[in-house]
Amino acid sequence: MRKLVNRPRRLRSSPAIRNLVRETQLSAHDFVLPLFVSEKLEERRAIASMPGVFQFSLKEIVDEAQRAQDSGLQAILLFGIPAEKDEQASGAYAENGIIQKALRAIKTKCPDLVAITDVCLCEYMSHGHCGVTRIDGDHFHVLNDESVDLLVKTALSHAKAGADMLAPSDMMDGRVGAIREALDVNGFQETGIMSHAAKFASSFYGPFREAAESPPQFGDRRSYQMDCANVDEALREVALDVAEGADIIMIKPALPYIDILWRVRERFGQPTAVYHVSGEYAMVKAAAQKGWLDEKRVVLEILTGIQRAGADIILTYHAKDVARWLKV
């Protein structure tokens, strides 16, 4: 007989003992379900590259929000697809824009559901960039301060329509502070900001662009979204958003940036969200459809890993499925 004092396997010897010592527990309360609402649709439209994800009509989005709440989720993130796009993104801040209408309808039916809105211009701009652009010969520029002015208008109109929290995803400099100030001046001191603090220029956003109908018509987003190689820069971006008044900071995407999440959580100790993005979802779905992965086990492992690395909140297209799995 070996003389072993430490036998870590003792704590793995039965399901009940493993449950006793489990350090990370997923809860439906920690998830946010992203939802797409389109002004152009009468009936839902499936997103081919994201099985199980749909664009909903205005009428259907209310029922989908209700179903999300019934499944045990407490929060949704709304993205809008307008009927018309232009060079000033006017649909983003129109009083009767698609998000504004959807918010009023959802908050009437589900007042307790936390309604977070994406605050960006790309879905509403004819060129698909997240800000105002200027073309100089072969070069294009995304103009920071002009874009921030429109983002502030958008944020205010969402707050007026009933948003509980605003999630600016554009990555313009100074937009969190500008939005916070405008909210406070206009009596929306209680409306929160979940900033995309460190949003990386990522190829994992591919399927989202089909869902949100927002691919850039020229160029790419690397002059405003971050370089995937940089971590110190991510920490500086987060520090700025915290100083400007962000209530929750977000890292996006999730798995390839899990080291950033860990460092942000350790350094700032702020409520921290992670966006498990469309491409991450699509990879799991594609492999599961081929029978190469067990979807449920893989999703629970991924989300546990993200939470273990420091996420307080996980935005994921798997949210409804996970809420159902956690009930049984």
Ligand SMILES: [Zn+2]
């Ligand atoms: Zn955008």
